[in-house]
Amino acid sequence: MQLRFCDLGLSQIRRAPLKRAIRQLYDELDARGIAFKPHVWISEEWFSPDGVPGIAIPFYLAHPRLERLERRMTREVEGGNSKWLMRILRHEAGHALDTAYRLRRRRRWREVFGPASLPYPERYRARPGSRRYVHHLGGWYAQAHPTEDFAETFAVWLTPRSAWRRHYAGWPALQKIEVVDELLAQVRGTPPKVRARCRIEPASANTMTLAEHYRRKLAQSVRHRRSAADMLLQRVFTEHRPPRNALRAGAMLRAEKSRLVTALVRDLGVERYSVYQILRMAIERSDKFGLYVRGNRRDALRNARWLLARLLRLYRQAESFQISL
8 A cells, every 4th residue: 555656567558358458449449440549558547638549547457456455445446347347448439539530629529419618517417317318337427528428429339239229219319329420430541630649647657655546535435425415415305494394304314213224224235333324424414504304294204215225325335434424
């Protein structure tokens, strides 16, 4: 944990599974007649930087010991199996190709996906039922921003045997995939306009220690979960005081504590201690925002059970509930 990134010897990609995945990505691009091949390098996280048509791959995929460390610290390894790895590589290749051919400057791109210049949101409210977006990485990520919409759509288009015409038949999202097909037909076999091969924030030049990296990453994760928890609480309850005799959300959660805990332990199979911790956090945040119950008590109790179940899933990646709370 006290080793610096630059001391890990990650200047080259040597791990066989990672090299095979990159070769597979290049083969898929070749099969589509795309001459461009994004260069890749090892960095802290997944990203494809603006202005550089390449892909940064997180350091933990470069070595089995680093992968085990990532799983221990964060409870998951993003891209940790071959299927997941290829999904992310195709998505990031969409960003890189967008940069390489300056596709976002084209009128057709903007008409279908929207302006790429829109501010990138810290969080977004997904519409799970919408058929205007493809499903690729999960979490309805295509809805986050026009550039993510394009990258997700490109990834679906690139995936071999994805049968996207049949799968998305009748969806407005089908038009987006067809537009990607149209745009890529225009650049097929042509060299990219942007050919920069620089590596942004490579691990080999990073003087941060692994301990500093994970301390920052866990802190960001806690802030993200707390922000998302506040948004969920304000979605279920309300800051506007309804008519007289309105019940405060915190008071209802306290009064129904035993019933809520018993139901969640039974339904989700989680330990009682974890439910109590999440419920305590929900009560504290409800009191802080001065939230009130919406509608009748029966509906409010059902909504509270949904809320707490969501919060339990939201916090599942924490090293312990004590970290988050």
